[in-house]
Amino acid sequence: MENNSLRDSVEKIIYLIIFLSISGGVIKTLGSVLGGSKSVFVDAMTCIANSLSIILILRFFKVGLKPPDVDHHYGHGRMILGGQISTLMLYSFVAGVIVVDLLESVSTGYTISISAPIFASIGMIPYIFAIIISRKYSSITLAYTSFTVVELIESGVSITTSFGGATISYLIDFAGAIALTSYLFYELVKHFRGFVFMMSDIAPEGVVEEVAKSIARHGVGVEKIRIRKVIENVYQGDIVVTVPPNMSLEMAHEIADKIGCELKDKYNLEASIHLEPSKKKEGDQR
Ligand SMILES: [Zn+2]
Known part of the structure; x- marks a missing residue:
């Protein structure tokens, strides 16, 4: 009984985070399409990957709570790691899409309109709420939270560099996109190491x-x-x-x-x- 109500409240929290993060992602995607900004594009892409990864984290979390059965004598706890693998895969995929897009745009150059930083700023609002909530319940949304730090930084960088791109030169926006992409790769490696450590049968300290x-x-x-x-x-x-x-x-x-x-x-x-x-x-x- 207790387990069920816990599961229900966990689900509600995660669905709220998903809703907020999808809202932020949609607004930013609009900004990158209408405003032509690459840094806002990178920002939007990671937002969407984030939203999708939370759905998968939730799914694997539910599977992980199942009691032991015929084919899993020790329970299904490690299934929860599936959520983390999903996050890694989604982010790797998005990283690939971003690299291709950036390579294409660097040769031709592009123009950015002021709507890019405006939409990026509006898109940040639901995301801030999502981060606050997921921080509060970090034990169940671990893989997600570690990436929301990137999201916050990304929002700030995409707003300022797309603004610079709209008012001064597209190269500022492009530099912003490169910085965001580099950080995404750095986080991917860090997260991957953490994941490997977690499934390495570590003897718990203390x-x-x-x-x-x-x-x-x-x-x-x-x-x-x-x-x-x-x-x-x-x-x-x-x-x-x-x-x-x-x-x-x-x-x-x-x-x-x-x-x-x-x-x-x-x-x-x-x-x-x-x-x-x-x-x-x-x-x-x-
Ligand atoms: Zn089973």
């Missing part, structure tokens, strides 16, 4: 130590701990604990059960716990 302390409180030894981050705040692991050799199987099992439940509740860690008889004499802790 969690391992906390888990070891938690287990030790049950009066058993900790022989080995392996923990990997599945997705933000969700962990899996296997743990080897040592119990006194004379402890009954029943008792040892009870302790292991308790530890398992505690780790699930406290750290959202699903661990398989292996028991071993301790070789040391009692009271001989290292």
Whole structure:
């Protein structure tokens, strides 16, 4: 029940962001078509890619919440990463379109009208609201938010350089477009690295130590701990604990059960716990 209402509110938030960001993108696209500005064009293209990527992030987020089933014994959490892959792909695609367009226009030159910076300014308004909302819920819109920073910078750059392009020379507008494109590529690389890191079964900092302390409180030894981050705040692991050799199987099992439940509740860690008889004499802790 709780999960459903959470999902509903998450959906509402994301649909609101999508609506705002599409509005901004449409206004900017109009500006780039009517005003002939390349920097506003780059700005508009990334806006549209952003809107589409949020739709995909939402889709994968929903899939990721599904409970374990026959073909996914560990749940579907990692499906959420599909949203990030989609974002990377959309931005790479848009980057390609932009490069082709810029190469074409540099040889011929072009003129920009004042409507370009005007539309770009108006288009910034819904986007600001979208960014404020997505910042507030950054944990669920992570891939999106990292790109909205680019969007804000892009809005500012496209407004000023298209204005310069309309009043002084188209080269100012073109330089703006080049700068925006370079930054897009830089962000793509950065984001890609972050994504690879996230799916690399990273051992979560701090969690391992906390888990070891938690287990030790049950009066058993900790022989080995392996923990990997599945997705933000969700962990899996296997743990080897040592119990006194004379402890009954029943008792040892009870302790292991308790530890398992505690780790699930406290750290959202699903661990398989292996028991071993301790070789040391009692009271001989290292
Ligand atoms: Zn499945």
